[in-house]
């Protein structure tokens with residue numbers, strides 16, 4: 001029997017796959033989606049193992065610990081040690097289940113045919129779908145979108161089978177809250193989990209080969225975050241690495257390059273991710289990948305084979321659910337020549353759900369210095385903001401970076417409660433190519449954290465005026 005033919009076959013039901021499939025189907029294309037996980041496990045890492053579970057766990061930990069009330073008079077911040085891991089994870093099931101249902105409904109609404117099984121290329125335009133206990137299904141697609149995502153990468157020292165060594169997938173199945181946790185890698189995953197476990201009462205050590213965590217962030221923000229994490233009790237081993245893992249009886253010993261030895265009861269490996277491409281048979285088609293298994297694409301997400309597109313974590317990029325969705329859409333707009341948004345915005349925000357949250361969009365001071373762009377910074381603290389006082393977050397701040405001559409907004413950097421929401425005011429201003437004038441003119445609700453935009457702008461104008469007058473800023 002000849003394979004069923006579709007305009008588009010999407011491999012993977014994560015954010016890149018879902019939005020790519022919906023985009024093409026909305027414009028009348030026939031679409032098949034292949035997902036290796038059995039229903040209802042749609043949504044990839046974003047719904048099942050990454051974004052939603054970790055953010056739900058964070059919210060539950062904040063709630064149960066009373067952390068948000070830590071500076072409210074008469075209330076005490078204390079982790080109630082009798083909380084079981086089941087209680088901690090119970091909300092996750094509800095949130096994840098709702099998201100899985102939403103995705104299934106969305107695909108059904110768009111008339112996307114769903115196939116369960118592992119996809120691979122059986123030949124040009126032909127996808128094989130294999131599932132245990134079922135005959136192989138062959139599908140033919142005029143266009144193929146690879147959206148198979150990524151998986152945690154394990155450095156050589158940690159390629160041992162030990163339930164005490166987990167990654168961001170297996171950490172969701174641990175039996176207890178660890179007494180002592182070592183996090184290996186100070187990227188987004190490492191910092192987010194380090195904060196969560198610290199407020200749940202674990203003694204947390206973070207080992208990072210570089211000299212700072214979250215190196216893509218503005219240094220003032222990452223310094224402030226490290227200070228906050230230090231307040232939570234996180235110990236940093238920076239410019240360090242794990243040389244050897246020893247298992248002596250019940251004791252797990254990590255020998256660091258610095259000479260220190262850590263004896264945790266849980267180790268979280270958060271040292272980056274690799275693209276899920278190994279079993280796709282890409283070599284048969286000549287689709288190029290890099291050393292981490294990620295597919296090389298052009299700005300329209302086309303691979304080295306013209307009818308094959310790739311989006312999301314399976315390509316090199318920010319590795320965010322938010323960008324994966326946009327990439328999936330743009331890829332399909334290009335593949336089918338749809339009359340719609342043409343390219344991916346270069347204004348991609350990052351939201352880091354540490355405790356406290358951090359968020360950014362646009363260049364850092366370091367980027368601007370490297371490019372020789374004259375700029376002026378303006379800051380507003382949560383401490384000097386009525387809402388900041390009310391909620392008891394007095395360490396947060398908003399930092400705006402303006403072009404020194406035009407006072408156009410260039411970059412937005414925030415640390416503190418609601419930072420991942422607050423950044424969107426700046427994001428919208430950046431899209432509108434607005435600057436200081438907008439924030440001066442705007443009237444914000446009082447008391448709100450949003451007001452920090454006005455005061456950070458006043459601060460920038462003041463600094464600029466002082467600089468121009470030859471006074472210290």
Ligand SMILES: Cc1cc2nc3c(=O)[nH]c(=O)nc-3n(C[C@H](O)[C@H](O)[C@H](O)COP(=O)(O)OP(=O)(O)OC[C@H]3O[C@@H](n4cnc5c(N)ncnc54)[C@H](O)[C@@H]3O)c2cc1C
Pocket residue numbers: 011012013014015016017034035036037042043044045046047049050051052054055117118119120147148149150168189276279280311312313314319320321322323324351353
């Ligand atoms: C702990 C953690 C926290 C995160 N937090 C955030 C956050 O707060 N905000 C944010 O924006 N991003 C976050 N991310 C990143 C985000 O989850 C990913 O960027 C996003 O899921 C990538 O989407 P994707 O569609 O490319 O791939 P995925 O979501 O990984 O989906 C890929 C899908 O393809 C399927 N698949 C793989 N191989 C095959 C095959 N051969 N055949 C068929 N199906 C296959 C998989 O089963 C999966 O369902 C987080 C990630 C992690 C790990």
Ligand SMILES: NC(=O)c1ccc[n+]([C@@H]2O[C@H](COP(=O)([O-])OP(=O)(O)OC[C@H]3O[C@@H](n4cnc5c(N)ncnc54)[C@H](O)[C@@H]3O)[C@@H](O)[C@H]2O)c1
Pocket residue numbers: 155184185186187188189190192207208209210213214215240241242269270271272273318319320350351352353
């Ligand atoms: N809030 C969010 O948006 C969010 C949350 C979690 C994850 N994510 C995404 O998930 C992806 C993966 O995150 P990640 O944190 O695993 O990777 P990452 O690449 O962001 O960070 C890995 C860190 O580990 C360090 N490292 C690497 N090998 C090491 C070793 N052997 N010892 C010590 N340190 C080592 C690196 O220097 C780096 O700082 C990222 O793309 C991220 O954007 C996003």
